[in-house]
Structure formats: C-alpha cells, structure tokens
Amino acid sequence: MRERETVASPAAARAAGAGRPPGPSLVSHVLARHGAGLDKSLERLVEPFGGWSALVTPGERVAVKINLLRAAPPEKAVTTHPETLGCVLRALKAAGAEPFVADSPGGPNGPAKVARAYKISGIADVCATEDVQIVDIEDDPAVLRAPEGRLYRSFPVGKAFLDADAVVQVGVLKTHQLMRLTGGVKLTYGVIPGLAKAHLHVKAQRRADFADMLLDLHLALQPRFTIIDGIVAMEGQGPGSGTPRDLGSLFAARDCLALDAALADRTAHERDSVHTIAASIRRGLLDPAQPYLPAGDPIEPEHDFKPVRRDMQELLPSSLHRLARNLITARPRLVDPDACIRCNECAAICPTRAIAMDPLPDYDDDACVRCYACTEVCPTAAIDAVSPLLVRLLGRRR
Numbered sequence: 001m002r003e004r005e006t007v008a009s010p011a012a013a014r015a016a017g018a019g020r021p022p023g024p025s026l027v028s029h030v031l032a033r034h035g036a037g038l039d040k041s042l043e044r045l046v047e048p049f050g051g052w053s054a055l056v057t058p059g060e061r062v063a064v065k066i067n068l069l070r071a072a073p074p075e076k077a078v079t080t081h082p083e084t085l086g087c088v089l090r091a092l093k094a095a096g097a098e099p100f101v102a103d104s105p106g107g108p109n110g111p112a113k114v115a116r117a118y119k120i121s122g123i124a125d126v127c128a129t130e131d132v133q134i135v136d137i138e139d140d141p142a143v144l145r146a147p148e149g150r151l152y153r154s155f156p157v158g159k160a161f162l163d164a165d166a167v168v169q170v171g172v173l174k175t176h177q178l179m180r181l182t183g184g185v186k187l188t189y190g191v192i193p194g195l196a197k198a199h200l201h202v203k204a205q206r207r208a209d210f211a212d213m214l215l216d217l218h219l220a221l222q223p224r225f226t227i228i229d230g231i232v233a234m235e236g237q238g239p240g241s242g243t244p245r246d247l248g249s250l251f252a253a254r255d256c257l258a259l260d261a262a263l264a265d266r267t268a269h270e271r272d273s274v275h276t277i278a279a280s281i282r283r284g285l286l287d288p289a290q291p292y293l294p295a296g297d298p299i300e301p302e303h304d305f306k307p308v309r310r311d312m313q314e315l316l317p318s319s320l321h322r323l324a325r326n327l328i329t330a331r332p333r334l335v336d337p338d339a340c341i342r343c344n345e346c347a348a349i350c351p352t353r354a355i356a357m358d359p360l361p362d363y364d365d366d367a368c369v370r371c372y373a374c375t376e377v378c379p380t381a382a383i384d385a386v387s388p389l390l391v392r393l394l395g396r397r398r
C-alpha cells in the first residue's frame, strides 16, 4: 500500500485559523429543480466563490467524489443524481479541469457489483455522455496519514483520490441512522474501499467516536469543494432505506463543517443533534453561535422534514451504552421477509459476523455493534433498525 504524508495538519491549521479567512465560512444555497435550468442554478450556486475558474485551474486532474452507496435508481435519492453530476462535470471541463469520477459502494465490491451500481444509478451513462472516466478504487488502496487525528492517524483510501490534484465532492442530502444527517463530512467516508469502511465501525462503536473518526478522515483528505444536492433529499430511515423528499435545495461550500450546519438548519435538525456537527463544535472547529455565512437564497427550515428515529442510547451516558445496548438500542431486524432476495449483502458487510443466512438473515444481538451498515446496503429495504420492546412501551420512538 502506498503512502502519502499530508503536507500539514489540517486540524491544527483550522484551530490556528490558518489557510482560511477569520470568521465563519461561506455556504451557498440556491432553490433549484432538476431538468432544464439546472446548469444555471449550479452557476448561481458557485458564483459566491468566484465561479469554477476560481475553484480549479486548467489542466488539474480533479477527483469527483460521488455518493454511490449501492445500486439504486436516481429517483430513490440513495446516490448522487446523474443530472447534478452532469452539470458539475460540464462546468469543471469548461474551466479547463480534467475530472474523473470515483467512489466505493458499501460492502465487498467485485467489479461486476461496482459496474452495476454505476449503471443503475445513471452515473455510468452521464460519464459516457460527458466522456469522463470512472475510476475503480477497490483494488488500489494507499495510506492517507492523519497526524492530527483524534481517533485515527491513518486511513486506507483509494489511491486515485491521493493522486488527484483536487477532490470535489458531489453528494446527496440524506438522513443517517448513526449520524442523523449525512452531508459533506460523512460523504468523504466513501474514499475508503469496500469492507474497510465496515471494519472501522468496530473500533468506533459509540456515535461520538464514529463522528470523530469521520472528522479525522475528512480533515486529512481536505476536499477542495463540496456540493450537496437536496433537490430531492432523503428523509426517514436513511441513508439507504429512507423516503425521497422534494426539498428543492442545492448547497455548496469549501468548508464542509460549515456546510453541514446549513444542512441541519434546512432540515430543521438541532445543529448539535447531528453527531459530526457536535464533534466539530467539541473540537473547537466550528462556532456554534455562527457556524456559517449564508449566500444565495435564504435557508428556511423545513419543519416537517422527517428525521431518523432516535433510540435511547443517545440519551444515556456513554458508560452505560454497552451495558444497556440490548435493552435500549435499535437493532437491525428483517422487517419484511417477503422483500428479502437472499442476496447476502447484509451478511457480507457485517464487520462482526453477527448475521447468519439461515436461509434468511438471523441476527446475533451480542455480536452486533449497531453500525447499521446492513440496513444501508440492503437493496430491498427488507431490514430496518427496530427499537426494543421496552423502548416502544415507553413511547420513546421518534
């Protein structure tokens, strides 16, 4: 595995205020629709940053990091929308950059599975139309050093991301069963190939630890720019099995910590209820009083946006989590046996081998670390996180 030392400590740089203007970072928001006019909306979105020519330079090779969680059609809002991606690719090329597209779906990823995810999501077609290369990162990992990491000091990542001159992220605004929302910081997780993602869950079982790990990775990789598509977002039990929600919002920022705070505001989440935002505040990287400087259309909260259901683990001190795990924490369960196509994806991704196919998935609750990776990869929403009876009786499901 090849290694790349990060030039400086991004976390230390942030803490010192180096490399960024003092005060809150700019977050751009425009109201938009897919279809005709999206190119113009993107243009307006990027305008506050000086346009694409201020973000990339001619000849730069830009890794466009998408969200390719699993094979799902665009209307499900599981993956980056191909129309939005197409607009970004055209804009990058017009600015003289040389983009390529990459990501790693969840689970074990053979070439056929990855190709299918690109095809069904519509991303293969848009890349073909725009004559942009798709780079498979599964079999070519390298080491990204994170010397200032709180939890991790290095990560296995797709080498293509390290070799690129810049990383531009294009993701979807979704709820997330562990972090509550997935925005710019969580999007970076897909630079880690396949099953390695699931194994990181084992060392970071508490939500706060997992959020710190995501921040360690994001700050080490330092994507240059991020666009989050909330034109059709996902609400409910995201990021794999939630419900598409017409929100009509596009967001962009250089600083994903600020960007994620804006996403929380738009979807009516308390900012510090989103674990990655709480970690940013805890580490002194985000000012909770004024986390961003808004540009573009006003960011109005969508009060009836459905969050993920919370479980009682979030309300208890962390010292009690392991003790009370089976009593209070939502467990993955096969909620729709008829929908199960016995594809084995859930068992294959489980980092603790807590799922046995018999012939349908059977769970070992003591081995399960509640990472919910199985619910994310299930292609038929046959699995969901189900609160234990005690919690349901107490009426604490939200």
Ligand code: SF4
Residues within 6 Å of the ligand: 332, 346, 349, 350, 351, 352, 353, 354, 355, 363, 367, 368, 369, 370, 371, 372, 373, 374, 375
């Ligand atoms: S059973 Fe599901 S939630 Fe539990 S550890 Fe395995 S993948 Fe994670």
Ligand code: SF4
Residues within 6 Å of the ligand: 334, 339, 340, 341, 342, 343, 344, 345, 346, 347, 361, 377, 378, 379, 380, 381, 382, 383
């Ligand atoms: S529960 Fe979902 S992921 Fe697991 S075998 Fe069935 S269809 Fe596949």
